[in-house]
Amino acid sequence: MTVPPAAGDHPRSLLVVGGSGRSGTSLFAGLAYRLGYHIPQPELKANDTNPRGFGEPRWAIAFHKDLLRSVDVTHDDGRPQAWVDVARVNDRKAAHDKLTGWLSEQFDLSARVVVKDPRLAWFVGLYAGAAKELSADFGVVTMLRHPAETVRSKELAYGGRIESTTRMAGWLNMMLHVEEQTRGMARAVVRYDDLLTRWRPTLAAVEQALAINLVSGRDDEELAATDALVDPQLRRTELSWDGLILPEPLRELAERSFDALEAIAVSVDGAANQAPEVELDELRVSYADLYGDAEAMVRSSLNAARAKERRRVTKESRNQQRKARVARREAPTRQPAAPAGADAPVTRSARRVADGLRARTSRLLSRRT
Template sequence: MSSSTAATPGAATGATSSSGSADPSGRRLVFVVGSGRSGTSTMSGTLQTLGIHVPQPEVRADDTNPKGFGEPQWVVDLHDELLRRCQVQVSDARPSAWFEAGKLATDEELRERLHRWLEEQFAEGGSELVVKDPRLSWFLGLWRGAAVRAGATPSYITMLRPVTEVVGSKQKYYSSRFGEVSRTAAWVNMMLHTERATREGVRAFVRYHDLLSDWTVPLFAIGEQFGLQGVQTASANDIRKVHNFIDPSLRRVQATWEDLQVPPRLREVADETWQALDAMAEPDGDTAEVRATLDQLRVAYTDLYDESEALAQSSVIAARRAGQRPAAPAAAVPARRVDRIPHGVRAAVPGPVRRGLRKALGRER
C-alpha cells in the first residue's frame, strides 16, 4: 500500500484514508462513483436520507430507478456538456478517452465555475454534500480541484456489482445502441480507471448486495472513516427512513456469463477485474498486491483494446468513407420508368399507391 494511505478495518466495506488531519472547515464532499446500474443511486439516496445534502433540483425518478437517482440535475447537465466537448461517451470503452476527458481538468474557467457552484451548495445545504452521476468518474480531477478550492475534504465511494449484472441491467433498461460486448468493455474501462483515479484519496468500496442486505454495516463504517456527522449522529427515525428507502427487490437483474455473448479474452479480463475489485470491499482489502493486480489488468485491457482496434481498422476506414461519400447530383440520376408515365395518368393514381410504386422502382431510399 502506498505510504499516503492506510487501510482501516471495516465490515463489508474496504476503506482507506489519506494521512493528515481533517480540513478545519469541516466541509465534506462525498463522490459516489462507479458504473451505472451498480447501486450508485441507492448509495446516494441512503446518504441523503441520513442528512447528507444532495444539491437540488434532482433528476426525476422513472421506471428504471423508481426510488430516485440521487443526482443533481446541474451536475448531469454539466457532465453532458463536458462529454460533448471532449467527444467522450458516458459508456466509453476507449482507454484513450480518459486522456481526452482529463484535459478539461486544466481549464481554469471551468474549475472556477465548479468552485462557485460548490460554494453555493455548501451555503445552502450545510457542510456535507454528496455528488453522484454515472458520468462523474470522467472528471474526478476537475472535481477534486474544485473541492480543494472550496476547502472541502473529498472522499469517494465506489459501488461494486458483478459485471454480468451491470451489463444485463443496462441491456434491459437502456437503449440498444450498445451491445453486450461494448457494455462489458466499457465497464472494464470505467472501473479500472476509476480505481486508479481515486487511489490517493479517502475512499471506500461497497458491494451493492451488501448495501441491500444490511446497509447499516457499510454505511456506519463509512461514516466513521469519512467523518460524516450526518451518518454518525443518525437518529432512530433516520434509520427507519433508510430501512423504508432501501428495497432489496430492486436488484431485478442477476445475469451470469451464461446470459451474455462476450469474447473469451474480454470475459477473462472483466472477470479478473471484478474479482480484484471485489477483494477491495473486504476489511483491509485495499492492499498493494490488489492494486498491482489492477495495474496489470489496466495494461492488459489497453493491449486487448488496441489489438481489437487494429483488427477493425478496415471497417473503420470503410465506415468513414461511407459517411464522407457525397450524394450523386440530381442531373446524374437516370430517369425512372415512372417518370415516363404521362402526368394525367399519374395524377389519377392515389398518392399512397404512387409512393409505393416509386419505392418499388428504387426512387425512394
C-alpha cells in the same frame, strides 16, 4: 430524513458517488441524503427504470455532458484513450471555475453535499480540485456490482440496441481507470450486495474509510426511516454470464478485474482490505492491449465507416449549396423603393396603356382637324 447541517455549522464535506451506471450509485446517494447530505436541486425525476429516484443534480448532468461532448467522449466510453482526452478537460480553468462556483452555491445551503452521476467518475480530479479551493473535505465512493449483473441491468433498463461487448468494455474501462484516478484520495469501494443486504454496517465502514459521519449519532427513528429506501426486490437481474454474448478474453478479464476490485472494497466484517495495485495495473494494461488488438483488427471497417461519413457530409453540404443557388435564382426581383415624394415607378403594362391612350388621342385630334 436527517436535516442537512446548515452552512457554517460544520466543516464542509463534499461526497461524490461514481462508478458504472446500474451499480447502486442511486441507492448510495439516496441513503446519504436521508442521513444528512444535501443533493443539489433540481434533480432528475424518478421513472420506471429507477422508481426510488436517481439522486442526480440536473446541473451536474448537463455540466458533465458538455465536457464529455467537447472531447468526443461518451459516458460509457470503452476506449482507454478517452481518459487521456478527458484529462485535457480537467485542466481547463473555465471548467474548474464553473464547478467551483456551483459547489460554492450549494455550500451556502448546506455544509454537506453529495453529487452523483454516472459521468462524474471521468471528472473526479476536477471535483477534488474544487473541494480543495472551497476548503471542503473530499471523499469518493465507487460502487461495485458484478459486471455480468451490471450489463444485464443496463440492457433491461435501456434496451438491447448496444451490444453486450460494448457495454462490458465500457464497464472495464470505467472501473479500472477510476480506481487508478482515485489512488491517494479518501475513497471507499462499496459492494452493491453489501449495500443492498446490510446497508447500516456498510455505511459504518464507509464512515471509517472517509472519516465522515453517516450513521454515527443517528437515532433509531432516523435509521428506521432510512430503511424504507432499501428494497432488495428492486434487484431485477441475476448474476450469471449465461446468455451474454461476449468474447472469452473480455469475459475473463472482466471477472478477474471484479475480483481485484472486490479485494479493495470496504469490509463490513472488519477484515483487513488487500491493496493489489500491481495486479490492478496489470489488468488495466491488459485491457488496453485487448482493446488495441480489437481496434487494429477492425481498422478497415473503421476506415470505411469514416469514408462513408465523409461522403455523406460532403453530399449534404453540396445539396445545401445547390438549394441556396436555386433559391437565389428564383427569388423575385424587387424594384428599389422610390424616394419620399417621388412618383412610383411605372410598370411595363402601365406604360403600354399610357402609350395606347396617347395614340388614340392623336387620332381623334387629327380627325377633328
